[in-house]
Amino acid sequence: MGSTTFINNLEFNPVIAGIKDEEALKQALKSDCAAVFILKSTLMNVTDYVDRIKAAGKKAFVHVDLMEGASSKETVLEYLQKMTQADGIISTKAQMVKLARKYGFITIHRFFLMDSMSYHNIDKQIAHSEPDFIEICPGGMTKTIGWVKEKVDTPILASGLVCDKEDVVAALSKGALGVSSTNTEVWEL
Template sequence: MSLMESLYKGPVIPSVRSIEDFNLALSDTTAPSLFLLFGDINNLPKLLRLAEQHKKRLLVHGDLLEGVGKDKAGIKYLARQGVTALVTTKPHLVKMAREEGLVVIQRLFLIDSEALRTGIKLLREHKPDAVEILPASVPRAAVQEIVRGASLPVFAGGLVTSREDVLQALKAGACAVSTSKRELWNIRV
């Protein structure tokens, strides 16, 4: 099963912000993938190894990983360490990561219609494998505009605090929802 296929297995992708979150997500969730929103170059190899032992894929947020340059050398380092998927807000990293064989999820903060237009332009230009829009509560019309304009799978994240938030994002057109709210990690829809 490919990484992109595994992302569709469940409606919720746990976002882990600490080692406690990470350990809980490994042992107590059925999610095949986790958003890794913490860590550094020293503990990344161990986190990757533990995830692999638990048959989980890590979607590493490169912007939040300490000690790794946000440049070509940093991307090459992540690939050598065994990272298979990168999450980033930085468009210039998308192409570099794809050249290294990584699956790339570009994060977009949709604060207004200009951010939406600019975001779609960046997605077309840099060609990530998927997009994560934040906050998850963006209107259905905005999600549909991204789907039409960029032809990418859309994940939703940010400010997801209830089952209703998850359902609303899925109904708007997201294929999955990321959240750090532990009690939502195993919900079924």
């Protein structure tokens, strides 16, 4: 699946389930969300999680920085390519995002916008990583999504502190294509 197909999925349903454990995975599989972000996993369960997500007809993205037992080295990408059917990866590390492209993954570069320095550095990071998407955290601070939308051409996802329908609508109205949340009530919007 390419990034164009993922964009089309987001246009149909812009809410992405973010999971951190088995219970959340079970709920995500029952949800209408077309994609699942595996935010916490291990080398021992990531293949199972991805297989179950794919069997449910959903797209699976693995946050490689938060996968226990894996390092922030290229080996983790090779492992995911060979041992899973993951559609894409999420990382805060520009080099990991850049390397993931050569393994055929859809890439999401996650940014935490905490201050003006992190905001002013975003375009340099994107130029290095060349991601398919960027993810802005916290997504509940929608003013920053608008600022980033004006600054870069890369499609934007929002996550973090997305608690209700109002947060989802606000993020989308500021230019986000999709919104990731671990809040199961948001998944049902």
